[in-house]
Amino acid sequence: MKSEIVLQVIELKKHFDQVKAVDGINFSITKAEIFGFLGPNGSGKTTTIGMILGLIHPTSGIVRLFGHPVSPFQPSPLRRVGSLVGAPSLVPYLSARQNLEMIGRIYPEGDGLRIEEILAEVGLTRFANRKVGSFSTGMNQRLGLGMALMHKPELLILDEPTNGMDPSGMHEVRNMLVKLVDQGVTIFFSSHLLHEIEQICDRVAVIKEGKIVAQGKVEDLVGQKSIVKVRVESPRQAAQLIRNLPGRGRVRVHGEYVTVNGISSEVVIGHLVANGLIPSEVTNGSLDLEAIFLELTNQAAVEV
């Protein structure tokens, strides 16, 4: 059975004068999937999200939500979307409840009962009547998340949703997202916290300088990038030798250890031994998402 595509981005571009903020990206997200969207600051993440949410006009390309095109001129499919992008947009001189009431007014589901439910869900019941201007960053994020969930959206677009939250708050949000996916909600998730992405996302895309440099399942991306760690008496000399190997990735020296990725341990050992260096210890491992992200955003692109 073919999975239902909820969000599809086709050859999307946004150029601000000479700056190519987003340069022809493609990806799609299927129903009840958590899709991670990673990239360093200024890579085009927020611009992409802005185009998906009909806030920014694409220079070219198409965004489709539930099969319908979306743009600032065609925003209606966004009624099925909940979003929290960066610092949440809130009316600072109104209370948390009044902010939710305003959102509730534009959806048939947004009655008083739903407001109380949301306040409890995001842990703000006690602060419901307090003006939002006096909220901490974490409380703002909670309210922003509540506003995004108010109308029971089918797609949730989140950009740094746990920003400013304490560890227990982050844990709560992670659990909430997993529960929502179980209920059939699709989640587009952008975060700097890569362990968070690694824990909950099914697939990820990495964007750098406006282009997608890697895309695929998290386990494929992590499994593909192995790392070899060797302990030698002369680590600097060993690093120099390893750097001569074709196809090697980044080579690093940490005390008596040298790490390299992109080639097998057999090739590394064979090359060192052939040059008179006998490793006293060899370990094989795989890079975590954070290491892969750093490598992808600082070095060459990989295809998964």
Next chain:
Amino acid sequence: MFWNIFINQNTMILKRRLFLVEALLLGLLVLGILLAIFMAVEENQSSTGMLADERNMMLETLTWPEAWNNVIRLGGWDGLAPFFLIILVGATTAQEYSWRTLQIWLSRGISRPALMLAKLASLLLAGLLLMLTVLMIGGLTTAVFSSVINGSLNLSQIDLSHLVLSVIRAVYTVMPYASLTFFLAVASRSTVVAVSGGLAYALLLENLIMSGAGLLGREFSRLALNLPGGLANSLMALNKASLGMGNNTGMTLLPPVHASIGIAAWILFFLGLSLWVFQRQDLAD
């Protein structure tokens, strides 16, 4: 749906401290002005420094029915309310960009034209409420003055339907200035540009253009009457007539229908420009 967006926009404008402070200040100013006139008349009565005709004229401005015309003028295009409305429109519209509150609605599938129209309609309502503040304070104060000066208050002097029409006219004449400020706020996304631009036009530019047109000849002068100020003046002259007073301004006036259509055209022109700009804006952080 549009109604709910409108209610939300009203909540956002009317619950702002700026609106409440403006309403309070406006009320105090109206009270202050009327009290100052009353005290000047009283003082001159004892010192006999004022001619009887002058004194009677001033007394008329403080007592019903003439007082109503003056109170409404305080809220009309050449009174106090436009300045307060320009500040309110400029600040509330431009700050939505810096607070990113426009994103709340647009990212939820609300169309930009619907949002703009709801916003402008709410600002019209805010203008009406500011006008009502002027009316309430001015009406109550002059009612007291009328009782003190004339010994009684004759309510039959007031034609309620004409009074309501006069208020609507007064609010309507202010709207081109509000919609100009609205456009400046949308186009510049800056409170300073919007408020100073709106005030500069209302206080300075329009008068300069009208005076300049007068120097260029009769045709230009007649053309300049189609500026918001000229149209407003023509329409507000009806208020005097409706309250049983003639037009003694001596100024050239346009027919009321012409003035009404002209004002609507200015409002639609600035609203159209605002929509055109807003539709093309990127709301990036």
